[in-house]
Amino acid sequence: GDSVTQMEGPVTLSEEAFLTINCTYTATGYPSLFWYVQYPGEGLQLLLKATKADDKGSNKGFEATYRKETTSFHLEKGSVQVSDSAVYFCALGANFGNEKLTFGTGTRLTIIP
């Protein structure tokens, strides 16, 4: 079945450091890929997505590129801020409307001033 393997956390970085959170997936067909973020006390929010190979999703300085050859969708940001502290979830949507998602385990990111 479909699965998502996500970099284990927690991850602690200093402000302005470079961030990479790894995500790889297993799926049949051509899934869409997502990164969701959960800030403290809030629900999950869509951060970015990519719907086909070589697409790059981007939002709030974060980027992730859909790499079919390596079945990966790594999340990157060039300079993190304290406000980026949150839990990040990689997910894939393999059905037609992508309304049912398969999630990774989440990575807790803490940014230190």
Add this chain to the structure above:
Amino acid sequence: SAVISQKPSRDICQRGTSLTIQCQVDSQVTMMFWYRQQPGQSLTLIATANQGSEATYESGFVIDKFPISRPNLTFSTLTVSNLSPEDSSIYLCSVWWLATNEKLFFGSGTQLSVL
């Protein structure tokens, strides 16, 4: 976007009792979903709640343990029955919203602890 209110935000329950979680959406939505996030685990889809029909459960989840109601297009409840410590998790409601590019919205979750 859809605004989702989920309650309670947290609860501590005794073994053998039940907890009902409510999910209220500020707009009419066709599809609502219930997810579970066990400690250190990923989110797992429990069921899809469609108005006017019975919920559709994913493999490993059954109606007797997780009865779901969907009386209208803005509201759903999930009951976790006959609680055991293994049910201690975060339960999340989500909705499928077609009006914007961001199609899946989540509530803030209910943290359940079973003693």
